[in-house]
Every structure is written in structure tokens, then in C-alpha cells.
Amino acid sequence: MENILKNCAMSMETRLRVLNCYIYPVLMYGSEAWSITTDLRKRLESCEMWFLRRMMRIPWTDRVSNEDVLIRAGVCRKLLKGIRIRQMRFMGHVLRKGGLENLALPGKIEGRRSRGRKRVTWLASIAEWIRNRGENTKEVELLNMAIDRELWHNMIAKVS
Known part of the structure; x- marks a missing residue:
């Protein structure tokens, strides 16, 4: 049983490394020029949480709060x-x-602004x-x- 838990922890660490090395850079491509509105901020935060929930295999029907997911994963929000x-x-x-x-x-x-x-x-x-x-x-x-x-x-x- 301990060996299985050890492998799960190792697996999560690997998943987080893949997320940070491959997924986030693709997602943030060209983000230097984005104007981050409230809607875009919410979308980015929900995308980040969706990635974590998928990695940890937590379905949305389990009603686990975002804070609990972050604590279980041992990470903090860092995309935004x-x-x-x-x-x-x-x-x-x-x-x-x-x-x-x-x-x-x-x-x-200079110029005219739209309505x-x-x-x-x-x-x-x-x-x-x-x-x-x-x-x-x-x-x-x-x-x-x-x-x-x-x-x-x-x-x-x-x-x-």
C-alpha cells in the first residue's frame, strides 16, 4: 500500500512538471500583449483549476472547492x-x-474613439x-x- 501511495505522489509531481513545462508556456504564448479584463481573469483561473482537477482525477460532481484542490495538489495559483x-x-x-x-x-x-x-x-x-x-x-x-x-x-x- 505504501508503494502505491509513493507512486501516486511521484505521478502527481511529474504531472505538475509537465503542466509547468509544456502546458503553461503554450497557454501563455503572446500573453504579454493581453489586456486582462475581469472575464479573461475568471477564464484563466478556471482553466488553471480545470487542469489541476483533471490531473488529480476529481470530477466536478464531487463539489470539492478550489481551495481544497489547491491544498491537495500542494500548489498555489500561478498562471495569472x-x-x-x-x-x-x-x-x-x-x-x-x-x-x-x-x-x-x-x-x-490621436483620433476618435468608438462609442x-x-x-x-x-x-x-x-x-x-x-x-x-x-x-x-x-x-x-x-x-x-x-x-x-x-x-x-x-x-x-x-x-x-
């Missing part, structure tokens, strides 16, 4: 956090590089995430911080 870190690194890279991307990043392009509610911009979604993590900085301050590489890497480490 990984995407945000990639976005922040990309932001620093683009701002230090200069060029056309640097002009488009703040979203100050309806303003869309969530890429920079605004990153700034909101940073504010939720405890840093009280504005979008303009983020742009200025990203230009200094050392300061920006410290900021990424602090919010992640």
Missing part, C-alpha cells in the same frame, strides 16, 4: 501571476527600447494589478520607473 510578470518585463523592455511601440504603449494615439464604455487598456490593467498588490503608483509613475532597469526589476520582484 506568471502572465503579469511577463507583461511587466515586456513593458520595461519596450519602454527602454524606444520606437513605435513606445508611442503606442501609453495609449495616447460606448472605454476599453480596459493594457497599461491600465497592469497598473490596477500593481495597486491590488499594495503598491500605490499611477500609470505615469510606472512608465517612468520602467525606464530605470534596476528600479523596474526591484518593482517586479516586490509585486510578485
Whole structure:
């Protein structure tokens, strides 16, 4: 019996390694340019939980909470956090590089906007995430911080 339990634990470890090495990178491909809205955030979180439930063979009819699944797997949510870190690194890279991307990043392009509610911009979604993590900085301050590489890497480490 102990041998079976040992093999199951080894199997779960292997599954988590496959998830982190093969599945997440494919899922996060191009995520540096995503504006993460509430709907997209919910979809990403549910996708992450679906992967864990499938790996642990927990059917949705068992009514096991997400927190219990995370505890059983011995992991924490890291898909959304990984995407945000990639976005922040990309932001620093683009701002230090200069060029056309640097002009488009703040979203100050001339022209008329379409009707309806303003869309969530890429920079605004990153700034909101940073504010939720405890840093009280504005979008303009983020742009200025990203230009200094050392300061920006410290900021990424602090919010992640």
C-alpha cells in the first residue's frame, strides 16, 4: 500500500512538471500583449483549476472547492501571476527600447474613439494589478520607473 501511495505522489509531481513545462508556456504564448479584463481573469483561473482537477482525477460532481484542490495538489495559483510578470518585463523592455511601440504603449494615439464604455487598456490593467498588490503608483509613475532597469526589476520582484 505504501508503494502505491509513493507512486501516486511521484505521478502527481511529474504531472505538475509537465503542466509547468509544456502546458503553461503554450497557454501563455503572446500573453504579454493581453489586456486582462475581469472575464479573461475568471477564464484563466478556471482553466488553471480545470487542469489541476483533471490531473488529480476529481470530477466536478464531487463539489470539492478550489481551495481544497489547491491544498491537495500542494500548489498555489500561478498562471495569472506568471502572465503579469511577463507583461511587466515586456513593458520595461519596450519602454527602454524606444520606437513605435513606445508611442503606442501609453495609449495616447490621436483620433476618435468608438462609442460606448472605454476599453480596459493594457497599461491600465497592469497598473490596477500593481495597486491590488499594495503598491500605490499611477500609470505615469510606472512608465517612468520602467525606464530605470534596476528600479523596474526591484518593482517586479516586490509585486510578485
